[in-house]
Amino acid sequence: MVINDLLKLGLEKLSKREFSNPQLEVRLLLAKLMNVEKTYIYAFGDKDVSEDISNEFLSLIEKRSNGYPLQYILKHTEFMGLDFHVEEGVLVPRGDTEILVEYVLNYVKTRYGEEKVKVLDLGIGSGAISLSIAYYAPNSNIYGVDIGDTPIKVSNINKERLGLDNVEFIKGDLFEPLEGKSFDKSFHIIASNPPYIPKDVILGLQTEVKDFEPSLALDGGEDGLDFYRRITSRAKDFLVDKGLLIYEIGYDQGLDVKNIMLDNGFKDIEILKDLQGLDRVVLGFS
Ligand SMILES: C[S@@+](CC[C@H](N)C(=O)[O-])C[C@H]1O[C@@H](n2cnc3c(N)ncnc32)[C@H](O)[C@@H]1O
Structure with a gap:
């Protein structure tokens, strides 16, 4: 033919x-x-x-x-102008997540200039957030943690491809692999795009997402907020004074996540919108 x-x-x-x-x-x-x-x-x-x-x-x-995602067939996708290897077992990075990365890059530049900056990314997937910060802010040192084997493997492939040596990926459950090491109060920034879909909403998502993308990357517990609660309640132990905590959120989670941050003593909280005008990022300072 x-x-x-x-x-x-x-x-x-x-x-x-x-x-x-x-x-x-x-x-x-x-x-x-x-x-x-x-x-x-x-x-x-x-x-x-x-x-x-x-x-x-x-x-x-x-x-x-x-409904099988095109990016899994092609084995790559673009994020922040960089080419990322993706495969089954990691979330396909979304354009909306660039809003979080762009805020962090701008913050690093204006707040720290050329100074060394230590960043923690919780839930790395393909390494999209960690690696694009590492790439565009060479003065940053990134630690990325994920509980899944495939995200760690894929993120290391992408690290190698991008030729970056200012990133380290560690397997574990959120802060657990950092406990008892010398990480206390050491990060200038903690960023996370955690699983945030409420359990019963997952079933209603489009086939591409619910049947083929990893449920470990989606499931945020009964109300979708489990990870925001878990991360926010420990973040101050790992952040420097006035350090930045920044999250990607679901479009209807802005106020809830803001309240979780307020309850945990975070200040100067802001909600950023995506290009559709929907809440997409919540950030605050320790
Ligand atoms: C929504 S995905 C985000 C992936 C990537 N940061 C991105 O923006 O494309 C969430 C990630 O969190 C990871 N994850 C889920 N539970 C975790 C846990 N308890 N500790 C660390 N990572 C976890 C999943 O494996 C998944 O890679």
Whole structure:
């Protein structure tokens, strides 16, 4: 079969679902399998494709049409202008999380200039937050903790790919691997995009998320706020005086998370909105 025929078949299948850009998706998938640039697919639509690749393409289209995330098939995605390896077992980094990273980068620059800054990222996934801070703020030293094996493995792959040596990833349950070491009151910033979906809301999410993304990355307990409570109640033990605690939150969690921070003595609390005008980040100072 030639490229254009395969694209047409793929498009027919994917157009039945509400994917935002099936035209692009079919081309990206075929380019990946043929190991060529996307531009090749546009330029050489009449080129023959081997039977093996054609079959593999059609089976990936089938998988995709069942909601399997495109990024897991392509094995990478972009975050903060950097290329991240992703695979099943880590959350696909979302554009909304860039709001947290941009705040941190701006804060590091204005508050600390070129001084050394120590940052803790709790729940690293693909390493998106840790590594983009490390990349754009070379004066930072980042420690990233995750409870899952795959996030630690994938984050180390991304660390290697980006050639960064100012990041260390540690496996464990939130602050637990840092206890009793020399980390007390040592971080200038604690950042986290923790699991924050209430248990019973997970079932109602789109197939891509609920069936294929790791539940360990989503499940925030009965009301979705478990991790904010756990992290906030210990954060002061690990933050320097007037250190920054910054969270990504669900669109309806702004006030709850603000109150958790107030109850734990945090000050100057701010809620930042995303591009849709929804609450997305809560931050405060110890
Ligand atoms: C919502 S994901 C965020 C991933 C990444 N920071 C991002 O923004 O793309 C939450 C992460 O928290 C991790 N996690 C869940 N429970 C944890 C725990 N008790 N301690 C440390 N990490 C945990 C999950 O494995 C997952 O990687």
